Amino acid sequence: MSATYEIVVCAGIVPDPLQTLEPVTGLSGPALKNEMMLPNVLDPWAACALYEGAALVKKAPGSKLRLVSMGPKAKLQQVMMTAAQKAAFELVPVDGPANGFADASAVAEAIAAAIDTIAGLDRTKLLLFGGWESASRGSGAVLQIVGERLGIVNQFQGVDELAIQPDGSFRVLERIEGGKHQVSTCTGAPAVFGWATGSLPEPPNNPQVGMANMRTVLPALQKAKAVALAGAPAYASVALPAGRRTTKIVKDVPVDEIARDIVAWISE
Amino acid sequence: MDTLLVLLHTEADGSLPKAAREALSAGAETASGLGIADWSVGIVGKGARDAAGTIASCGAKRFLAAEGSDLETPRYGSDAAAAETLAKASGASIILAPATSRWCRVLSGVAHRLAGRPDAHVTALKAEAGKLSVTRWYYRQRFEAVLSRAERPWIILLDPGCQAPWQGAPGTCSVEAVAVAVPGDAKRTTVTGVAAPPAAEQTIRPDAKLLFVAGAGWTKKQPDGQTHAPEAEALILSFITKTQASLGGSKSIVDMSGEGQTTFKFMTHMNQVGQTGATPRHPKGLSTCCHGEEPHVVGWRFVNERRAVNLDPACGWAQGKADVLYVADAFAVMARVNELLKG
Numbered sequence: 011m012s013a014t015y016e017i018v019v020c021a022g023i024v025p026d027p028l029q030t031l032e033p034v035t036g037l038s039g040p041a042l043k044n045e046m047m048l049p050n051v052l053d054p055w056a057a058c059a060l061y062e063g064a065a066l067v068k069k070a071p072g073s074k075l076r077l078v079s080m081g082p083k084a085k086l087q088q089v090m091m092t093a094a095q096k097a098a099f100e101l102v103p104v105d106g107p108a109n110g111f112a113d114a115s116a117v118a119e120a121i122a123a124a125i126d127t128i129a130g131l132d133r134t135k136l137l138l139f140g141g142w143e144s145a146s147r148g149s150g151a152v153l154q155i156v157g158e159r160l161g162i163v164n165q166f167q168g169v170d171e172l173a174i175q176p177d178g179s180f181r182v183l184e185r186i187e188g189g190k191h192q193v194s195t196c197t198g199a200p201a202v203f204g205w206a207t208g209s210l211p212e213p214p215n216n217p218q219v220g221m222a223n224m225r226t227v228l229p230a231l232q233k234a235k236a237v238a239l240a241g242a243p244a245y246a247s248v249a250l251p252a253g254r255r256t257t258k259i260v261k262d263v264p265v266d267e268i269a270r271d272i273v274a275w276i277s278e
Numbered sequence: 279m280d281t282l283l284v285l286l287h288t289e290a291d292g293s294l295p296k297a298a299r300e301a302l303s304a305g306a307e308t309a310s311g312l313g314i315a316d317w318s319v320g321i322v323g324k325g326a327r328d329a330a331g332t333i334a335s336c337g338a339k340r341f342l343a344a345e346g347s348d349l350e351t352p353r354y355g356s357d358a359a360a361a362e363t364l365a366k367a368s369g370a371s372i373i374l375a376p377a378t379s380r381w382c383r384v385l386s387g388v389a390h391r392l393a394g395r396p397d398a399h400v401t402a403l404k405a406e407a408g409k410l411s412v413t414r415w416y417y418r419q420r421f422e423a424v425l426s427r428a429e430r431p432w433i434i435l436l437d438p439g440c441q442a443p444w445q446g447a448p449g450t451c452s453v454e455a456v457a458v459a460v461p462g463d464a465k466r467t468t469v470t471g472v473a474a475p476p477a478a479e480q481t482i483r484p485d486a487k488l489l490f491v492a493g494a495g496w497t498k499k500q501p502d503g504q505t506h507a508p509e510a511e512a513l514i515l516s517f518i519t520k521t522q523a524s525l526g527g528s529k530s531i532v533d534m535s536g537e538g539q540t541t542f543k544f545m546t547h548m549n550q551v552g553q554t555g556a557t558p559r560h561p562k563g564l565s566t567c568c569h570g571e572e573p574h575v576v577g578w579r580f581v582n583e584r585r586a587v588n589l590d591p592a593c594g595w596a597q598g599k600a601d602v603l604y605v606a607d608a609f610a611v612m613a614r615v616n617e618l619l620k621g
Contacts, residue, residue, distance in 0.1 A: 189482025
């Protein structure tokens, strides 16, 4: 593989999935209760994109990996303490809200503007990575819009595989309906890849990589520009779904009886 | 006064997918609710003009069609150009489309081109007093929000399974053919086909009446101190073959397959339900050997009737989330279920 790439991973931060979340109404609209107290993680599908990007850099020596992430500085710093141990990257932080109620178009504009500021970025080699949907807004909108904003019309969503071919072209597998993948080829960069799970496990923490990253991450965080986002929709309500179910516990009952009950139920 | 375009695409065989007819049904209701008499339907893809005839009696006043070799396969650059062109030709301020993989890939980008706003994974629309609001979920189906927007055009992607599909007689209608200029750069991408698992391992069935969710418990040591993954695999595969259920997996079990541990050959990340997986819509769901929030809370948010087989009667995730919790050994239960299904 002789080509080199400029891989830019767009990854938000979200509350740890194991946290209990509750919506509240703040001054600027809906928010999460105790949002600043919740431990955050890199958005799961975007994290897959980061790991895939790091693997691609290893296969294409000379390539660069950058991570563009938006969130409150303190939360970004907390997340980077772990994320920075997973892969070597240059952080491009944006100091802004992280919650899913912000408008996707405004978030995309802020991220695109941050990418615009990356010095020396060769856009002819640009591979824009991210998760195909976030675990917060879950709209799958931001990456597409960033791609449009950067003038990239070769985009792929729900990507599980990106294989560089001997001629430098890409073979891409995208998730489609019914557990299938659409198979495409693309002649090369620039392109957008909204990753699903991909095929790589989460890399183990590497403290040496983490320390090397943090030498640039912390100064970058200090310089991060604050952005204000406008254009959020008008929320009439944001609520937890209605109530608990009354669960019937079937215990100390013969297996045969349980099996018959299940068969009768699925046959109804 | 808003104007409406229902934006559809055809399948590879030229037919309209079920999700398209659902969006059409929602579009007709929305037009009625907003008092829009002159609403439009736009169709992209192979056989688009013929497909318009199959929905000629839906009530739309205009039918726009974009077809041609560049639009026969789902590709971002050409689909975005087609959607943008049809949106502009219709002049619509509200564009409603089914949240298929084809439209989800492009319509947020198209909203940017139109200086509009997108909202994906909408589950309901309400048109009242001349104002449209939509319902969608946030934080992986944890919060349900109702929202509206002032910005136009507003592109709304309606999730499949949320609306009864439109049904009506085919007929004849005047179809305006719309030419789409596909940029040369977009043609750097070529769709070469579809990769699907072998029929015997095709375990994801979006239209199935039952979702069967397997948890990592199937791969753990059983009372004899041994694991029984091959037996578990056979039991699960036999059950979903007999019932034609769709198979879901907890994060734990699909991660095991990704990390090369012994698990089921047919279980991939595509099967995962929950936080970083799918939240499929099925009338019924049966979870087995699951002990976590993902399958019980997030994964089956849109499953109506829910039952679980679990050895732990105090399982906090099943209690309050499932209708029935069978406290039993899933190996024994599913073996007997399979025997009964034979008869």
